[in-house]
Amino acid sequence: MPTRRDLHFSLPAARVGDWHDQGRHVSHFFNALSLFFPDGERFFIHAVRHYRAQIAEPQLQQAVTAFIGQEAMHGREHTECNAMLDEAGLPGARLQRFVFRFTEFMKRVLPKSSQLSVTIALEHLTAIMANSLLQDSRVVGEAEPHFARLWRWHALEETEHKAVAYDVWATVMGRNPLRYLQRCIGLITASLVFWPLVTIFMWQLTRADAGARAERGGWRRTLRFLFVNPGPLRRATGEWFDYFKPGFHPWQHDNREYLGGIEPLLRDLDAGALARAA
Numbered sequence: 177m178p179t180r181r182d183l184h185f186s187l188p189a190a191r192v193g194d195w196h197d198q199g200r201h202v203s204h205f206f207n208a209l210s211l212f213f214p215d216g217e218r219f220f221i222h223a224v225r226h227y228r229a230q231i232a233e234p235q236l237q238q239a240v241t242a243f244i245g246q247e248a249m250h251g252r253e254h255t256e257c258n259a260m261l262d263e264a265g266l267p268g269a270r271l272q273r274f275v276f277r278f279t280e281f282m283k284r285v286l287p288k289s290s291q292l293s294v295t296i297a298l299e300h301l302t303a304i305m306a307n308s309l310l311q312d313s314r315v316v317g318e319a320e321p322h323f324a325r326l327w328r329w330h331a332l333e334e335t336e337h338k339a340v341a342y343d344v345w346a347t348v349m350g351r352n353p354l355r356y357l358q359r360c361i362g363l364i365t366a367s368l369v370f371w372p373l374v375t376i377f378m379w380q381l382t383r384a385d386a387g388a389r390a391e392r393g394g395w396r397r398t399l400r401f402l403f404v405n406p407g408p409l410r411r412a413t414g415e416w417f418d419y420f421k422p423g424f425h426p427w428q429h430d431n432r433e434y435l436g437g438i439e440p441l442l443r444d445l446d447a448g449a450l451a452r453a454a
């Protein structure tokens with residue numbers, strides 16, 4: 177059962193453009209993802225809420241409440257991070273406005289079932305990326321510690337709630353070939369739209385950032401980081417394909433062992449808060 181946690185990360189604003197140990201381009205890859213979260217996650221909440229009344233099982237109802245709570249907290253903390261991009265003279269607000277308009281457009285034109293199919297597809301993408309982050313400490317382990325904690329926390333909670341939207345889908349849609357097809361189309365479409373947009377966002381951020389413009393081989397380093405060493409996206413590829421199995425369920429990738437990382441993270445945050453108060 178996921179738990180809503182109201183946490184703050186006290187991110188150092190001055191580091192927003194270079195918080196990752198692999199340099200400014202890799203930092204802006206993560207910053208580009210961050211720009212999608214607040215409105216993207218509001219869209220997920222909207223899609224799941226629509227079907228909420230059709231869920232009879234109290235445990236799933238409770239999980240939906242926790243899912244909504246967690247996504248709302250992620251949105252709040254990433255909004256704070258995104259505002260720092262503007263303080264640094266980068267086009268965070270402009271790019272986030274695009275995500276807002278895009279999600280509002282999807283709410284207007286897509287049938288509710290397609291909104292949920294896109295939601296479970298993007299939740300799958302976040303879950304497999306979260307797994308890659310938790311699996312290998314090099315993904316954010318050497319980064320500026322406050323930013324690293326934000327990303328670890330998000331990855332841990334994405335893991336905790338990775339099956340909630342999917343279980344809502346399975347409950348309200350049932351198992352039939354048409355729904356299976358709709359689920360598969362959801363992942364293909366979501367992936368084809370999401371990754372080019374992330375790349376464009378990263379390009380916009382690096383282009384606006386004088387420090388990134390001066391960085392040599394930043395794109396090459398980002399590609400090497402993502403696909404070779406430590407290669408979080410390469411590692412996630414197999415799991416991406418598993419989604420197309422007719423009997424797929426997110427917990428078939430059983431990575432609950434990482435959830436043990438939540439307690440140390442909370443202790444770490446407490447210690448930080450105590451240090452600030454002292």
Ligand SMILES: [Fe+2]
Binds near residue numbers: 217330334
């Ligand atoms: Fe989230």
Ligand SMILES: [Fe+2]
Binds near residue numbers: 247334337
């Ligand atoms: Fe999520």
